[in-house]
Amino acid sequence: MGGREAIRGFSIQTLICLLDSLQANEGTWVAVTIEPDSINEKADIFWEFSGGGSRLQQVKSSKNQIGLADVVSWCKELKASGQAESYQLMLAGPIAAAVLEKAPFDGVDVPPPSPIDILALTDQAITKLDRYLLLKAIDPLPVAVRESLVYLISARLLEGAAYGKRLAREEFDGWLLHWIAVAYPEAIKQRLSVDCSVLWSSVELSSPAEISRRAFEIVLPLSVINGGASTAVVEWFLLRVSSQGREMRYRPVAIMPETCSGTLNRKEVAKAFGEFAICPKSAVRYELLFTPIERAGYVVDEWPHGWHDLELFVKYSGQDMPRSVKKISILIAMDESSVLGTKRVKSISISDLESFLDML
Numbered sequence: 001m002g003g004r005e006a007i008r009g010f011s012i013q014t015l016i017c018l019l020d021s022l023q024a025n026e027g028t029w030v031a032v033t034i035e036p037d038s039i040n041e042k043a044d045i046f047w048e049f050s051g052g053g054s055r056l057q058q059v060k061s062s063k064n065q066i067g068l069a070d071v072v073s074w075c076k077e078l079k080a081s082g083q084a085e086s087y088q089l090m091l092a093g094p095i096a097a098a099v100l101e102k103a104p105f106d107g108v109d110v111p112p113p114s115p116i117d118i119l120a121l122t123d124q125a126i127t128k129l130d131r132y133l134l135l136k137a138i139d140p141l142p143v144a145v146r147e148s149l150v151y152l153i154s155a156r157l158l159e160g161a162a163y164g165k166r167l168a169r170e171e172f173d174g175w176l177l178h179w180i181a182v183a184y185p186e187a188i189k190q191r192l193s194v195d196c197s198v199l200w201s202s203v204e205l206s207s208p209a210e211i212s213r214r215a216f217e218i219v220l221p222l223s224v225i226n227g228g229a230s231t232a233v234v235e236w237f238l239l240r241v242s243s244q245g246r247e248m249r250y251r252p253v254a255i256m257p258e259t260c261s262g263t264l265n266r267k268e269v270a271k272a273f274g275e276f277a278i279c280p281k282s283a284v285r286y287e288l289l290f291t292p293i294e295r296a297g298y299v300v301d302e303w304p305h306g307w308h309d310l311e312l313f314v315k316y317s318g319q320d321m322p323r324s325v326k327k328i329s330i331l332i333a334m335d336e337s338s339v340l341g342t343k344r345v346k347s348i349s350i351s352d353l354e355s356f357l358d359m360l
Contacts (some may be wrong), residue, residue: 002269013253031095033166046084057082061092068098075105090114092121120249125150132176141180149180177230195228196278198314198325205346207339208291209267214340215248218290220312226278231318235275239290243308250290275317302340303332326350 007223041327071089078087091099091113103110126146133141141149150247153175168263180249203217218239226232239250254270270289278284292300309329315322328350332360 075108
């Protein structure tokens with residue numbers, strides 16, 4: 001195998017190792033450095049692990065059978081380098097049976113060889129990519145997209161390897177998700193809809209600062225949970241209120257602090273609402289102040305007594321359309337309207353338990 005073809009094979013082999021390691025539960029790697037040597041038809045891959053350990057891998061390839069003597073010599077040289085805590089010799093091409101029968105050599109692990117055929121390596125990388133996508137709850141990609149991703153990532157690995165660039169695991173993970181989003185955005189949209197949830201449990205009604213408007217201001221305590229492996233960004237929320245032929249729209253204008261007592265006092269020190277991020281495997285909780293939107297077709301006056309339907313929408317970055325969080329109905333009567341013109345608030349639970357109890 002020529003130098004250029006060898007380097008391409010090394011990069012795909014490295015990609016396979018990376019994808020395998022991303023799915024492993026033990027020995028989590030935090031960074032990898034690749035240094036190819038096309039003249040000697042080898043590549044050194046240096047792994048750093050979360051526990052502080054390290055591993056040096058050397059990839060050797062040949063279209064002729066690799067004999068026992070050569071493997072023993074390579075293992076001895078690799079171990080003598082003294083650059084890591086563990087060592088592994090990765091072989092590509094046909095090897096003598098004695099190699100697998102007698103391995104390891106000088107404490108250097110020698111796994112079963114990979115095919116030297118670039119097409120076979122590519123197919124193997126595509127299979128590993130499928131497993132990675134399944135782990136990330138991303139719908140399967142078309143074959144052409146997966147093959148393009150393998151070549152794209154391999155080229156990027158070669159680019160970094162030319163300078164011996166240290167690649168952090170988060171960076172590699174980010175590459176994959178970014179390129180998947182660019183090549184096949186529907187997959188990321190589906191993943192967002194699966195991985196992000198919004199919890200909404202109550203409605204707090206209060207009087208507006210300008211009492212002449214008579215429309216409630218609303219505080220919603222919301223928790224956004226990101227169960228995925230990449231950061232999700234919430235751009236905005238929208239609350240739709242409808243009743244008796246009336247239509248209202250509410251938007252979040254402020255993030256209410258939790259340290260002040262009383263809604264009016266909290267409004268004075270609230271921070272303006274803006275888009276926010278939720279890190280992977282984490283959640284954020286905000287109490288958001290919603291005020292009515294003044295626009296043709298939407299009313300902004302006092303809510304009439306009776307039942308009102310509320311529907312909350314959320315818009316994520318990367319999704320074309322907002323999606324509905326929850327639909328509820330609340331009853332507005334004299335008790336709720338009495339907060340207008342006062343500093344009092346009315347909190348309404350939207351738990352489904354009451355409606356369930358009525359069915360018993």
